[in-house]
Amino acid sequence: MKAERLRELADSPLGNPTRLAIALYLLSRERTTFIELAKALKLTPGNLDFHLKALEKAGMVKTYYGFGKRPRKFVELSEKGTEELERAMRILREVIRGD
């Protein structure tokens, strides 16, 4: 049962630990910049870009550009991202509790 649930999680867009960390980081914030996100999660820009593109393709995050002194890329969690995260956390709790 546990293995089945974990496989279900692994097959979802949040099955990757880095993507799960990105979604959790975004959840507690309204939005963040690409650079802040890379710094906080200790990811290289290339690596973060790769994961963000995958999450964006799955409709879980939204990215857009804002302008200040220089253009900045903003990232925020979408409603679908919140729903997926809710499901992922539920699975993790079930696995831990052994439900």
Place this chain on the structure above:
Amino acid sequence: MEKVEELAEALKAVEDELNLAKRVYLAFPFIFWGAVLPMLYLLSNVLSWTSEWFQGSFGGNGGMILSTLAIIWFFTEEKRIFKKIEALERILGVPSRKSRRYMLSQIASWFLAGMLAFVFSLSTPTQYEFKTAEFMLLFVGLGVGFIVLSTLFFLRRIEWPQVLASLIDLSALYLLNHLNGTMNPQTFSVMVVSASFTFTAFLYIRRAMRE
């Protein structure tokens, strides 16, 4: 087995972080009004003293218009905060405090507080500044008090920082009657409400940092 324990620890750490974020978001209304209220009062007074255009254009209702703008700003911010808190609660797996009845009771609390404060302050035969000050203290004190009661009724929980804010505002009514001209009553009420809200926000954030 070890892996599951590690996972449980990681999940606990994540939940602690999310709980901290949620508490900070919950303190938002108090932080907002604690900061905006004195700024609004100051701005409206400074504009009245210095700008004939401000006095002339709004026919003496400039302060009211600024307050309305602040309320609109608050609701715009609060709508986003609301969604965030709801999302955090969903992820944390706790039942949402945002049931329809609970929300309606919160709106009704402010409506009732406004009505009662209006009736009480109307019956006070005194000058305009005093009435406005009395209305503000009564409105905020009763409003927060009713919110505490609605939270107690729907969520079976007492929000002590809010109880304190309500008591500070309502007890300041006594002091309002004993100012003896040492301070403008409106200035006094703005300071009291702002202080009580800022203190409430401080208590929320301190609790979030400790737990």
